[in-house]
Amino acid sequence: MDRITAAKVFLTVAETGSFTATAERLDLSKPMVSRAVALLEDWFKARLLQRTTRKVSLTEAGEQALEYCRKMADLTDGIEQDFLARSGELSGTLRIAANPSFGGSHLLRALQDFMDLHPKLNIQLQLSDQKTDLLENRIDLALRFTNQVEPGLVARRLNQIHSLLVATPDYLSRFGTPTTPQDLTRHRYLAHANVNQKTWRFFRDGKETALELTSPFSVNDSNALLNCVLSGGGIAMLPKYMVNGYLAQGRLKTVLTDWALPVYSLYALYLTRHRLPLAVRSLLDFLAERFEGEDW
Incomplete structure (x- = not known):
């Protein structure tokens, strides 16, 4: 193992504080990690790491070696990046x-x-x-x-x-179109378990309306929520990037468009x-x- 490789292994050990974590991150065996550290300790003529059963920490010499190893890694990485950029x-x-x-x-x-x-x-x-x-x-x-x-x-x-509230035309023809956020309580509103299972937020004229709604159906996957809406299951809040195509095809319609939804x-x-x-x-x-x- 060359010194440049050993230096990069040592930098990872210093970052993770663990030989095991270093081996996993770099796809090396633990003996190879130990060998890299031993090579540097022999090169610097000093003990670089203090090992305990729970943690690996830097010695004073290790702190000094860390700076040299960073400079070595930066230099070699810079050379490699320059050649890759040219090609x-x-x-x-x-x-x-x-x-x-x-x-x-x-x-x-x-x-x-x-x-x-x-x-x-x-x-x-x-x-x-x-x-x-x-x-x-x-x-x-x-x-x-x-x-x-x-x-x-x-x-x-x-x-x-941005998100939109959407439903199928068939669902809206059967159950009507809500005109205020409060109207959702009279509809089958479907929720994403990680987003709006409990609280739905609406904005208009600079003011926020927060409703505590207990959805009759929630799921922790947006694709499943979309499929539920497409099957006529109710009204749901979905990201615009997911529903744009269905809106253009007429398979979905937006509701409460004069109210803004949270933006991420x-x-x-x-x-x-x-x-x-x-x-x-x-x-x-x-x-x-x-x-x-x-x-x-």
């Missing part, structure tokens, strides 16, 4: 996280086009409605709808996400700007251009 060729693996409704549609199509431009690049897409821990799951980029970015994450805003921002989230890989930077720029101006 325009991206390779390696990117791990992306997103929710199923957006990740399995708009994002998926964008990633396919990005891979067509960079055929040597591999992408692993993880879809979940639960927040993914970027560090623990080794996620390079997460796309998330939020108005409050978690501390410790770097965020790039890609677009705004679509962010691309990542752990740090420091030594951001070229593939991640390129994908960020690609997604920003792709999603800018979308009617969402």
Whole structure:
């Protein structure tokens, strides 16, 4: 094992505080991680890490070695990025996280086009409605709808996400069209378990109306909620990016259009700007251009 590789392993140990976590993140065996640290300790002629049964921490010499290793890693990464930028060729693996409704549609199509431009690049897409821990799951980029970015994450805003209240024409002909938010209590209103299972918020003329509604049906998946609405099951609040096509086809109609619903921002989230890989930077720029101006 060369010293540059050993330095990068040591940096990861310092970040995670664990040989096991380092081995998992770098796809190495624990003996290989130990070997890398031993190589650096032999090179620096000092003990760099203090090991206990629960934690690995830096010694004073380790703190000094950390700075040298960062400079080595930055230099080698910079050289690699410069050559990749000149060739325009991206390779390696990117791990992306997103929710199923957006990740399995708009994002998926964008990633396919990005891979067509960079055929040597591999992408692993993880879809979940639960927040993914970027560090623990080794996620390079997460796309998330939020108005409050978690501390410790770097965020790039890609677009705004609006929602609409929708139902089928058949449902509205049978049960009528609500004209005020309070009218929903006389309808079959369907909720997303993670968004509006209990509280529905409406805005008009700068004022907010919050209703506590107990939906007769809720589900924790937006695609399932959409299918329920399309089958005539009732009225639901769904992201505009999911229903635009059905509205154009006449399969869905909007209700309460004179009331605004909560708006969220679509962010691309990542752990740090420091030594951001070229593939991640390129994908960020690609997604920003792709999603800018979308009617969402």
